[in-house]
Amino acid sequence: MRTEKTACILCSRNCGLLIDIDEQGKFGKIRGDEQHPVSKGYICQKAARLTHYQVNADRLTQPLKRQADGSFVEVSWDEALDDIAKQLVTIREQHGGNAFASVGGGGQGNHLGGAYLAQIRAAMKSKFNYNSLGQEKTGDFWVNGRLFGKQTCHTTEDVEHADYVLFIGCNPFQSHGIPNARDTLKEIRKDPNRTMVVIDPRRTETAKQADIHLQLKPSTDAFLMSAILAIIVRDGLHDTEFLKQHCVGFEQVEVALKQIPIADYVARADVPLELVEKVARDFATAKTACVRIDLGIQHTLNTTLNGYLEKLLYLITGNFGIKGGNNLHASLVPVLGHTDERKGHIKRSVYHQMFPISGIFPPNILPDEILLVGEQRIRAVVVDSSNPLLTWPDTPALEKAFKSLELLVVVDVAMTETARLAHYVLPAASQFEKWEFTGFNLEFPRNGFHLRHPLLPKYGNTLPEPEIYTRLLEKMGAIPKKLPLLANIARYEPKASKHIGYMAAFAAFLARNKAYQAFAASILYRTLNEVLENGAAVAAPLLPLAMQFAYEHSEAVQRAGFKGNRVSLGAELFAAILRERSGIIFSEHRYQDVWSLVKTKDKKIHLAIPEMLQELRLLAQQQATTTSEYPFVLAAGERRSYNANQIYRDPAWRKVDPHGAMRMHPQDAQRLNLVEGDKALCASKHGQISVVIEFDEGMRMGTVSLPHGYGIRYNNGQVLGPELNRLTASNDCDPLSRTPYHKYVPVRIDRVEM
């Protein structure tokens, strides 16, 4: 038995782990890694059962090609990649870049493949990058772009140090998202000088620990947040000094907020006005306060407006750029791009004329872009580490769209529902069999990074994604198999100079050979393969990123313990990334550095966003969309004790909730003549699914919830638990960001007679 260091891959926290592994490669005990510089030994119950991800009946071992009768036959890598390359090149030559889209590009802690997949898009001359952030966070990114100057400006919240915390539409006890969530919540709860407020339609596990729970009606968050803002402005509790010094446009915001009918909006949210007044006052006057939000307000009506209002809460009260407030953070790996749709060169989708946000197109439009565009349609799709058939809205529409493609390739660890529709299924190494990193480093002022080493040997005939996409690029003729000049440099130079000389030669090579710039990741990988041991060259794209980061944030990197000048610092950082098995702290900013991360030309926050102020004006006209036919609001995609992303396929991993039960208030159940454990039919305008009822007194009457992570056909068997996206529709989405209304699905529930 040996003990190895790695990270949990089940949520964005990516806690450091110690895993005992026996001689056969079987996982034994899994516990927190106390040396991990961010999680420091913390884990939740989900990580302990990761063996079910590593070993399960759906694991892929060999490239598969679909036959005319729908069955799959094993083929060699060369056969699969030769044919895929030939088809992709033909499609590009006959139909241009519009004919290709990539889908996915990495899951939690599985990000290296995404950098390599982007090169396939470039080789196809396509801009169509569809991934799940486009159904979750892009409304938020769009607002960030307008407020802070670039969509790459990503915000974080200093919950650990705040005196007053507003949790809106999130349940960190189950969904985490903040450092060591359960410990952090406990500390706030135990401290009489700190206050925790939860705004959520359900009395969640977090709400039970809170000082105040505002159990609002589902999807009335915009009403409640604008009322809180209006109270703050009415009572003169906004931070005039901060606004004057750091913001522009407050006057227009103030005018809009003064028109909010406070009592009416609070009544619409159906929470006590007195309590809302208290929250507004105490939040605005707390020494430090921050706001933490999540999908509860991002998967529902007014998504983008919600993001705007939530940011106004901390901005107009001056809780930004301080300890215990909200902040921007620096990123070692740029997960987000900046695609301002007001610029003419931004490529839009063909049918919906939808623009990307942060470089990402929204999943909601994909079926139409495949099915409704005639000659200009998307004809070929590569899906990477993603199972959109279950996780994106409108399963039947996606199924129809994917079946109509000329080429669908799925790269994944397991045979997913999406993979079953593919022409080719390519088996990827698991996250414990390859080099990988945890990409969501969202902390400020200290930020961490963890490159994980492979713990287990190659499984079957799998390959890591970087190798799959590099081979594909070579077969497409995008890069030659041999780049003699660079290979030569790599052979004698890097170890001596810690890659600095190599990077200079590499930059000069790309300057002379611009056609290769889009394929820098694969060129680095191939040319450094001989000098970085044990296959670590797949992580070579981190070298220029580390050098660039250290150049831009040299003081923060030095404060994190690295020595050197602006150039050599990056090489030191890269060496530490490769070396440190528990991960590293790569930057230690000071709170005032947040202003260097603001990207507006005048370094001020631009508070007045015309589109959002217009939406705020129109909010009063919004009507509820439940009807007598569909009287319940379903919050689809709840996070619970034993659900995770779709990479846990084997149902044996769950200790509880095998059916992914529908939570319902007992009185609602009584009216429908349902008892706990009953089967019921849940129907929306778009489809119906079978559910099992569970009582939950924490549910608001008239609302029900179902968890995500179910609907899987494990080992090609029966559907396990709710297939949520048979209930959702592509066009039920935010008008600006097109993120879906998953937390607001009007449904009817009927008892199933046994």
Ligand code: SF4
């Ligand atoms: S699920 Fe999230 S919080 Fe739990 S151990 Fe894994 S990374 Fe940590």
